[in-house]
Amino acid sequence: MSDSVRRAVGVETIGMTMRFGGFTALDAVSVKVPAGSFHALLGENGAGKSTLVKCMMGFYHPTSGDMLVDGREVKIASPKDASALGLGMVYQHFTLVPSLTGAENLVIAREKVPGIIDWRKERGDLAVFMERMPFKLPLDVKVAELAAGEKQKLEIIKQLYLGRSFLVLDEPTSVLTPGEAQEVLGLVRDMTKAGDLTVLMISHKFHEVTAFADDVSVLRKGKLTGTGRVADLEHKAMATMMIGDQPIAVLDSRAAPKADAEIVLKVRSLRAPDRTGLKSIKIADLGVRSGEIVGIAGISGNGQKEFLEVLAGQRPRDAGEVLVRGSAYAATRAEARALNVRLIPEEPLKNACAPKMTVAENISFRTFDMDGNGRPVSWINARAIRSFSARLVEQFKVKTASLSSPIASLSGGNVQRAVLARELTGAVDLLIVSNPCFGLDFSAIAEIRARIMKARNAGAAVLLMSEDLDELLELSDRIFVMSDGALVYETPIAGASVQTIGEHMAGHH
Amino acid sequence: MDATEIGLWGVPLAILGGAIRVSTPFIFVSLGEAITERSGRINLGLEGTLVFGAMTAYAVAVMTNSPWIGLVAAAFAGLCFGLFHGWICKFPKVNDIAIGIALMLFGSGLAFFFGKPFIKPKAPNLPAIPFGRWSDIPQVQAALDVNVLFLIGAVLSVILWWAFRNTRAGLIVRVVGDSSDAARAMGLNPDTVRLLATGVGGALAGIGGAYLSLYYPGSWTERISSGQGLMAVALVIFARWNPLGCFAAALLFGGAGALGPALQSVGVTQGYYLFYAAPYILTLIIMIATSSPTRSLAGAPGELSITK
Numbered sequence: 001m002s003d004s005v006r007r008a009v010g011v012e013t014i015g016m017t018m019r020f021g022g023f024t025a026l027d028a029v030s031v032k033v034p035a036g037s038f039h040a041l042l043g044e045n046g047a048g049k050s051t052l053v054k055c056m057m058g059f060y061h062p063t064s065g066d067m068l069v070d071g072r073e074v075k076i077a078s079p080k081d082a083s084a085l086g087l088g089m090v091y092q093h094f095t096l097v098p099s100l101t102g103a104e105n106l107v108i109a110r111e112k113v114p115g116i117i118d119w120r121k122e123r124g125d126l127a128v129f130m131e132r133m134p135f136k137l138p139l140d141v142k143v144a145e146l147a148a149g150e151k152q153k154l155e156i157i158k159q160l161y162l163g164r165s166f167l168v169l170d171e172p173t174s175v176l177t178p179g180e181a182q183e184v185l186g187l188v189r190d191m192t193k194a195g196d197l198t199v200l201m202i203s204h205k206f207h208e209v210t211a212f213a214d215d216v217s218v219l220r221k222g223k224l225t226g227t228g229r230v231a232d233l234e235h236k237a238m239a240t241m242m243i244g245d246q247p248i249a250v251l252d253s254r255a256a257p258k259a260d261a262e263i264v265l266k267v268r269s270l271r272a273p274d275r276t277g278l279k280s281i282k283i284a285d286l287g288v289r290s291g292e293i294v295g296i297a298g299i300s301g302n303g304q305k306e307f308l309e310v311l312a313g314q315r316p317r318d319a320g321e322v323l324v325r326g327s328a329y330a331a332t333r334a335e336a337r338a339l340n341v342r343l344i345p346e347e348p349l350k351n352a353c354a355p356k357m358t359v360a361e362n363i364s365f366r367t368f369d370m371d372g373n374g375r376p377v378s379w380i381n382a383r384a385i386r387s388f389s390a391r392l393v394e395q396f397k398v399k400t401a402s403l404s405s406p407i408a409s410l411s412g413g414n415v416q417r418a419v420l421a422r423e424l425t426g427a428v429d430l431l432i433v434s435n436p437c438f439g440l441d442f443s444a445i446a447e448i449r450a451r452i453m454k455a456r457n458a459g460a461a462v463l464l465m466s467e468d469l470d471e472l473l474e475l476s477d478r479i480f481v482m483s484d485g486a487l488v489y490e491t492p493i494a495g496a497s498v499q500t501i502g503e504h505m506a507g508h509h
Numbered sequence: 510m511d512a513t514e515i516g517l518w519g520v521p522l523a524i525l526g527g528a529i530r531v532s533t534p535f536i537f538v539s540l541g542e543a544i545t546e547r548s549g550r551i552n553l554g555l556e557g558t559l560v561f562g563a564m565t566a567y568a569v570a571v572m573t574n575s576p577w578i579g580l581v582a583a584a585f586a587g588l589c590f591g592l593f594h595g596w597i598c599k600f601p602k603v604n605d606i607a608i609g610i611a612l613m614l615f616g617s618g619l620a621f622f623f624g625k626p627f628i629k630p631k632a633p634n635l636p637a638i639p640f641g642r643w644s645d646i647p648q649v650q651a652a653l654d655v656n657v658l659f660l661i662g663a664v665l666s667v668i669l670w671w672a673f674r675n676t677r678a679g680l681i682v683r684v685v686g687d688s689s690d691a692a693r694a695m696g697l698n699p700d701t702v703r704l705l706a707t708g709v710g711g712a713l714a715g716i717g718g719a720y721l722s723l724y725y726p727g728s729w730t731e732r733i734s735s736g737q738g739l740m741a742v743a744l745v746i747f748a749r750w751n752p753l754g755c756f757a758a759a760l761l762f763g764g765a766g767a768l769g770p771a772l773q774s775v776g777v778t779q780g781y782y783l784f785y786a787a788p789y790i791l792t793l794i795i796m797i798a799t800s801s802p803t804r805s806l807a808g809a810p811g812e813l814s815i816t817k
Contacts, residue, residue, distance in 0.1 A: 095694040108680040
């Protein structure tokens with residue numbers, strides 16, 4: 001911890017170039033982030049954003065190019081050098097230790113930790129330090145028990161505690177609710193305005209960039225494609241800089257919902273234990289009609305995951321019933337097949353794939369043991385599997401080196417495309433989706449959302465659980481809010497307000 | 510007062526005495542394993558380390574006529590075993606459990622090989638403190654004859670419990686055990702920390718072995734350990750990786766182990782063999798009772814291969 005409050009530092013890269021073998025990840029990128037400014041860095045996955053910040057932070061040694069800190073040229077050979085200059089980074093995935101308390105996490109992260117820690121003194125110092133901080137946080141609670149927003153705040157506080165005055169935030173709001181995102185970024189924004197902090201934020205979300213950033217730089221395929229004052233740029237201009245002129249999948253217009261459409265999924269007085277076994281989730285009554293998307297919003301950890309697991313047959317239920325087209329559904333393979341229930345869980349590589357099996361095998365999980373007429377076969381036809389998968393790979397534009405590569409070798413977007421290919425092929429009456437776009441890039445997101453909308457328009461009942469409220473607002477016909485294991489609020493999309501939904505998510509009702 | 514007059518009171522007394530006597534190796538092995546597992550690695554080889562420690566302690570005590578030098582030698586041998594385990598496990602794609610099983614067999618085999626000439630000679634024992642001198646009942650005196658290693662173990666468990674919260678080393682071990690990524694982000698090398706933690710764990714297991722051959726049962730035979738090293742691993746999970754819990758669990762296991770001999774001493778002649786199995790049955794019951802298909806183990810270090 002620095003004894004005196006450090007002032008913000010300005011950072012500039014000049015002609016930063018990074019080559020990995022023959023591949024140029026970063027091509028002469030010059031970005032200027034003046035002291036006390038809030039700078040946004042936009043770009044697709046693989047555009048070179050993380051390469052750029054890793055070069056700045058000393059994780060990579062750039063092939064060529066220079067770095068200036070407060071106008072002076074510096075050599076940053078390692079992350080240690082970067083932190084000595086006051087440069088710090090908040091990662092997208094938390095680097096806090098879950099089983100340690102906030103205070104323990106802060107103290108152990110320090111450069112010099114005494115052999116025996118005098119907690120009374122440390123607590124006193126921390127209390128004084130926290131006085132100056134814009135966030136209030138419980139430091140005596142294990143990090144594992146903090147909400148995502150609190151963890152994110154603690155990550156930022158940790159960097160400030162370590163005396164950093166230039167922060168790289170790597171998609172800081174990807175795990176936060178809109179309210180939390182607003183709060184965290186607002187407070188960070190205030191610190192930059194006060195001149196205590198300089199921020200470089202990596203982001204996908206245009207509305208955040210517009211609301212909080214002063215300047216923006218856009219990368220595409222390792223090149224700087226645009227930079228400027230945020231105030232002078234429109235979303236459309238930024239999107240063009242980001243993705244160039246490649247076509248973006250557009251959402252089908254929403255076919256008008258039929259009020260008397262068949263209720264495909266019916267959940268009644270469902271009760272199931274949650275992850276801790278201490279609480280339970282209770283779904284009183286939920287119906288999803290054919291041809292509509294019902295969205296479920298909620299802060300992660302409020303039972304959505306458990307609900308999905310019950311529907312997917314991964315978690316036993318204590319009471320209640322799940323009906324699909326009027327017949328009881330226990331998520332067996334036979335039932336899923338007979339009732340045309342399809343599932344796209346979150347983290348598809350983990351929950352919907354066998355990572356080390358090939359792309360072809362993964363794509364044919366639903367069909368490998370049936371012949372063309374849907375009858376079970378006793379010998380598996382490898383050629384049929386290959387030709388079936390080849391067709392789907394083509395149709396869903398899955399980028400893979402070959403059909404026999406392990407699916408784990410694909411990028412996140414392509415794994416999700418492969419899962420979509422499997423789940424959306426054939427008749428789909430009920431589609432259950434959870435966080436389908438988490439961690440994917442712009443064009444993959446657009447395409448995946450378009451596919452889900454297409455399935456809806458084709459008459460599927462879609463249950464969409466998402467932590468991304470924008471996604472829910474874009475796709476859903478009705479939105480429920482899940483809080484503390486129960487559905488606490490329902491609104492048709494026409495009357496949905498982010499404000500009200502956010503309040504219900506936070507449990508303020 | 511006549512000794513026989515205490516009658517059935519002899520059973521709880523013998524269990525108490527047995528708990529103190531039998532639990533000591535459990536205490537050391539489980540504290541060692543707790544350190545290793547808190548750093549994110551499992552060393553199943555502690556059974557082999559225990560046997561090798563027992564042999565080393567006995568052999569060195571015979572040769573130098575000092576049980577303390579034997580003890581130090583056992584700790585050093587255990588340290589070497591632990592470091593060996595830690596060193597192998599730092600290579601990529603090495604499974605710590607498989608290496609542990611290999612080292613368990615290796616340690617026992619090596620101990621039998623070097624230990625052959627020491628089966629006959631008598632080594633000096635580690636001293637015990639007679640806390641029961643105030644009483645004239647021999648059973649009480651026997652039960653309260655407490656070995657110094659038990660006391661050291663008790664103090665050590667408190668120190669470790671404190672150290673996991675209040676020292677830099679303790680926090681670092683917990684950081685590494687819970688999240689390798691966080692550790693690397695702090696500039697710590699998880700492999701080094703785990704190497705040292707496994708080494709220390711091995712040294713403690715070696716001390717546990719020394720207790721077996723130098724105090725109770727107090728001689729070197731090839732059947733000296735009846736799986737204490739393995740049971741201690743289960744015990745660490747039962748104790749939720751908490752050193753104080755390890756101490757309590759070790760006492761419980763020791764008491765269960767003393768049930769058979771205690772019943773035999775008061776004249777139960779039938780079925781007491783069944784009670785000899787008490788610790789193993791207890792292990793099973795505890796593992797079943799504390800496991801759950803829907804809930805993950807509370808307090809488990811995040812990097813442990815069995816809980817991942």
